[in-house]
Structure formats: C-alpha cells, structure tokens
Amino acid sequence: MKHYDALVIGAGPAGVAAALYLARFGMRLAMAEKLAPGGLLLQTFEIENYPGFPQGVKGYELADSLAAHLEPYDNITRIHDEITEFIVEGDSKRLLAGGEWISASAVIIASGVQYRKLGLPNEEKLLGRGISHCALCDGNFFKDQPVAVVGGGNSAVEETLHLAKIVSHVHLIHRRDEFRAAPLYLSRLKALPNVSLRSSTVITSLHGEQQLEGLTLKDLHKGTEEFLSLNGLFIFVGFEPAAPVLPPDLKRDRGGFIETDTEMRTNLPGVFAAGDIRSKLCRQVVTAVGDGATAANSAYTYLEQQHG
Numbered sequence: 001m002k003h004y005d006a007l008v009i010g011a012g013p014a015g016v017a018a019a020l021y022l023a024r025f026g027m028r029l030a031m032a033e034k035l036a037p038g039g040l041l042l043q044t045f046e047i048e049n050y051p052g053f054p055q056g057v058k059g060y061e062l063a064d065s066l067a068a069h070l071e072p073y074d075n076i077t078r079i080h081d082e083i084t085e086f087i088v089e090g091d092s093k094r095l096l097a098g099g100e101w102i103s104a105s106a107v108i109i110a111s112g113v114q115y116r117k118l119g120l121p122n123e124e125k126l127l128g129r130g131i132s133h134c135a136l137c138d139g140n141f142f143k144d145q146p147v148a149v150v151g152g153g154n155s156a157v158e159e160t161l162h163l164a165k166i167v168s169h170v171h172l173i174h175r176r177d178e179f180r181a182a183p184l185y186l187s188r189l190k191a192l193p194n195v196s197l198r199s200s201t202v203i204t205s206l207h208g209e210q211q212l213e214g215l216t217l218k219d220l221h222k223g224t225e226e227f228l229s230l231n232g233l234f235i236f237v238g239f240e241p242a243a244p245v246l247p248p249d250l251k252r253d254r255g256g257f258i259e260t261d262t263e264m265r266t267n268l269p270g271v272f273a274a275g276d277i278r279s280k281l282c283r284q285v286v287t288a289v290g291d292g293a294t295a296a297n298s299a300y301t302y303l304e305q306q307h308g
C-alpha cells in the first residue's frame with residue numbers, strides 16, 4: 001500500500017491551497033481530484049470580489065492559475081479517482097481510490113459542495129434537458145429566449161445578471177419578498193429592463209417529458225397559480241456538501257457540513273477540513289483559500305508532533 005505524509009481530497013481553491021502549502025513544507029503528498037482543478041470556479045462566470053483583481057477574474061482563468069501553480073511540485077501525486085472508502089483507526093488513515101488502497105498520516109478534506117435541488121418530480125429527468133445549475137455552461141443554449149432562475153441568494157442574482165446579457169428575458173423566482181443577495185447585485189438587477197422579479201413565488205411543477213416546456217408558479221400572497229411557458233430553468237437554491245465517503249464518527253452539522261475548530265482540525269486527530277465542505281457561514285473563494293492554508297499548517301504541525 002502506498003503511504004503519503006498527507007492526502008488532500010478535492011482540487012478546488014481550498015484543496016489547491018492546502019496542497020501548495022504542504023508541498024512547500026516538503027511533504028510527500030497525494031491529491032485526489034474527480035475533475036480538473038478549480039472546483040465550482042469552473043462553473044462560475046466571473047469573481048468580482050477576489051482581492052487583487054480590481055477588474056474581476058473569470059472563474060476558468062482562476063482555475064487555470066490554480067492548476068499552473070501546482071505544476072512545479074514533484075512531491076504531489078495526483079490521483080484522478082473518487083475516494084470510495086475512508087477508514088480511520090487511531091493514527092492510521094486508509095482510503096480506497098480507484099480500487100487501490102492508500103494510507104496517509106494526515107488527511108485534509110476539501111471536497112466542496114454541490115448544487116441543491118428543488119426536490120420536484122421530473123427535476124432529475126429534465127436536468128440537462130432545459131434544467132441547469134450553470135449559466136456559464138448552458139446560458140448560450142437559450143440565446144434570445146426567455147428563461148427562469150430560481151433562488152434569492154448571491155448565486156441566483158449573479159447568474160441572472162450574466163444570463164440577462166444572453167437571453168431575451170429572465171424571470172427571477174424567489175420564495176420570499178426579501179433577497180439574501182448583496183444590495184450591490186440587487187440594484188444592478190433592478191436596473192435591467194429584461195429581468196422580472198417574481199418574489200413570494202414558488203415553482204410547484206415542472207412540465208415536459210423530453211425537454212422542459214414550462215413551469216407552474218404559485219404566488220404565495222394571493223394563492224393563485226399560473227403556467228409559464230419556457231424551455232430553460234436555472235436552479236440556484238444553495239448547496240449541500242459534496243462529501244466522499246467519510247468516516248462515520250467524523251463530526252458534522254445538521255446539514256452534513258464538517259465541524260472544525262479555527263485551525264481546521266476535526267474531532268478526529270490528523271483529519272482536517274477546509275473550504276465549502278466545512279460548517280461555516282461565509283463561503284467564498286478567498287475564505288476557501290485561507291482555510292486550505294490553515295489546514296495545511298495544522299496538518300504539518302500534527303505530522304511534526306507525530307514524528308517527534
């Protein structure tokens with residue numbers, strides 16, 4: 001069985017930062033990544049609040065830079081497989097990746113999040129057939145056509161701003177009257193002639209067999225329903241943890257996010273968590289990067305103590 005000083009699970013901003021710091025500490029490490037480095041950055045059009053980029057930076061550009069930053073380090077082994085077993089027995093951590101067992105003295109979990117679903121019948125079936133979680137990837141399929149976006153947070157509003165440049169009209173559907181999104185984004189949105197805000201409104205059904213054909217909307221104030229005919233729906237109703245198989249006694253919050261202290265230590269010695277998978281309030285690229293660096297520092301301190 002191959003053994004590493006540390007294993008980093010995930011190659012988003014948190015995982016890359018952790019790997020970079022560990023590599024620079026001279027550790028022998030492995031990094032397990034399902035897809036190319038970047039995580040959700042690969043589905044993000046632009047980041048405007050990343051310090052040092054006053055003009056903003058495209059998600060894919062930042063993802064490319066993260067990948068390039070890892071290149072010079074030959075002490076990082078890249079594993080392009082999902083972790084399907086993760087066993088912690090005292091100080092020993094054994095993981096199964098692509099049918100091969102590996103062991104590591106420390107593990108940093110940075111597997112991120114995945115898009116939450118509405119939970120409506122037909123939703124799964126129509127995903128990729130009119131329903132999408134990525135305006136950047138799929139917006140152009142609906143050029144000059146009307147679409148709907150659902151959600152009231154920063155993701156829904158930011159992606160609406162992007163879509164409004166491509167499509168004929170965006171119906172932004174939110175279940176409450178108040179939006180969670182930052183006021184700066186909301187004021188930009190309100191200035192756009194081709195965006196309608198549909199607050200206190202929920203989607204009660206998704207229509208279509210092979211392709212999305214429309215939505216039934218319910219106005220929660222009036223109790224009335226209407227049919228909205230369109231072929232594109234972008235769902236941004238938050239995230240849930242994208243957790244690989246995790247040890248059963250790893251402490252997680254009610255939403256499944258991993259609990260850590262401020263140094264990214266979990267309740268299991270030698271197991272750390274960083275980035276969006278962690279139980280916390282502020283999920284940003286910049287906080288993910290900070291978590292990754294902190295987790296690497298804690299893992300390094302842990303390894304030093306282990307080896308006396």
Ligand code: NAP
Pocket residue numbers: 048049117118150151152153154155156158174175176179180236237238239281282283284
């Ligand atoms: P979020 O802030 O959790 O907002 C999710 C939205 O979806 C909420 O408005 C929520 O409604 C609504 N929602 C949840 N479940 C729903 C359901 N079943 N049906 C209908 N609506 C539902 O998620 P997010 O916007 O994806 O953002 C996640 C994190 O990333 C946040 O911390 C956010 O600040 C951050 N983010 C930051 C930026 C940025 O700074 N540029 C950009 C994107 C994301 P309620 O409001 O009623 O709960």
